[in-house]
Amino acid sequence: MSTTSVKKSHIDQRMLDVIGYVFISLISLACLIPFILIISGSLTSESSITSDGFRIWPKEFSWDAYAFALKHPQQFISSYLLTIALTVTGTIVGLFISAMAAYVLQRQDFEWRGGFSFFFYFTTLFNGGLVPWYILMVNYLHMKNTFWSLLLPPLLNVFYIIILRTFLRSIPDAITESAKIDGAGDFTIFIRLILPLAKPGLATIGLFTALNYWNDWFNSLLFVQNEKLYTLQYLLYKMLGNLEGIRKVMAITGMQVTELPGESLKMALAILVTGPIIFLYPFVQRYFVQGLTVGAVKG
């Protein structure tokens, strides 16, 4: 190979490096700025927002919004507890059911796997739509204003089952085979051997499921009127649209209405409802790329 071609490939590599670093930095920045905006907004004094507007960096620092949000924590605490209960229960149960299904679907000796795969996949091709589902939930299963109406809808997701199945395929069949010769049943093999080996896949899908629960507001919007069943996101949604309502309530209860840090409060609430779930990410991130291969839908 001539030296010129080696040199040329070096220049190309350099060029790609430059493009790569610049492009990725720009995208990262675009992903970061909105976060900075809400954090900064939540830490700006109300008077400074009213006179000068939101900025990337606060003009006048203030903790008022957080102090205010946490002054009457009853509703907050109950929404937090509900959301945590939903997230934990839903993620564990959903992950277990999905992993079992995914395991069965990738077992080469399970002759009906193509049929079952299509049974699951078909639900993404065609569905009855929002209305029949809503009527089923409300009029036939009587789930309006129940914990179940929030727990069941995000429980399973066909796409996640497909991802898990693809992941489980990477575990050699020999493991199942040899355990069988040793006399282990299918369920024992699944619990003892497959689950521990499937950690990256489970961690990834677990994080997605947890996020779906944590961020769910749609099911509350459809099914919940009782304040005891407000999830965190729904509470935020209500408060964002309803500062006027909060003002009225405060006027009745005799609080100083003028002290309400309305604009910064919206941002502080957004931070408070997002916060905890982000801490899951570092624990899961190392499994991420491993866990996320998608394979064909075909059985």
Added chain:
Amino acid sequence: MRTGLLYRLKSKKTLLFMIAPAVLYFLLFSYVPMAGIVLAFKQYRYDLGIMGSPWVGFDNFKFFFMTGDAFRVTRNTMLYNAAFIIINNVLQIVVAILMAEIGSKLFRKTAQTIMFLPYFLSWVVVGAVAYNLFNYEHGTVNTLLRSLHIPELDIYTTPEYWKYILIFFSAWKAVGYGAVFYMASILSIDRETYEAAEIDGANVFQRIRYITLPSLRPTITILVLLAIGGIFRGDFGLFYQLVGNNGLLYQTTDVIDTYVYRSLLVNNEIGMSSAIGFYQSILCFATIMVTNFLVRKSDKENALF
């Protein structure tokens, strides 16, 4: 034969039990509602239930198509999703390829973490972000414009801007998440292929063109096909939380899903909203069938089924 099937069922008893919860779940929550499609042809009455309500033929559909909303919401849904599918996937693929080529591990890890952050935000919080940016009086955009002595923008009353805003937020939220799928498949490419190409004198752009992109093809196909299957389904959270019930913007922001939601929960038009839901499902089904057929024709391996 019968004993054969019984024997086979029995030998797979445990596996059948293991898959049963998922099967029951989708049977109840996905297949049972399919029967509710008959509602599209009925005038629903709470006291009579689905089966007892009187038939009205195609009246529900007629009403929807006569209002003129049908064309608008269908067009909006399709165009937005087409834009999301193209822009998001191109961005994700470019990000994944560049990330794979970047040498610094620290930079890669940091960038990946940051790009994944938006995926953690609920659409409600993204709505708050949009409010922070675009609010007329206090919004960051107008604060910036004012300090530069440029006239302010009245974003929440101008439908034109929202095409770009919605496309931006969709890409913003999905870029890091989607890129990981592509990174995962780049990682599974055999390193030796690259080394061999390098020895043969291929430069880095040629390696991307002739090795990386072709090996991404199955992943691209499956993700895009899955997305195309939902091309007539809007991301309800994106549209509802960013725009809300702002009627001023419907011209450019109303999609089938927000329309169905309004006719169901706000206007309580059960029959019409199920008719639209049915119409939407048929459109999705037809699209995926046609696309899958086309993919099958050109390359059998990568078709969904």
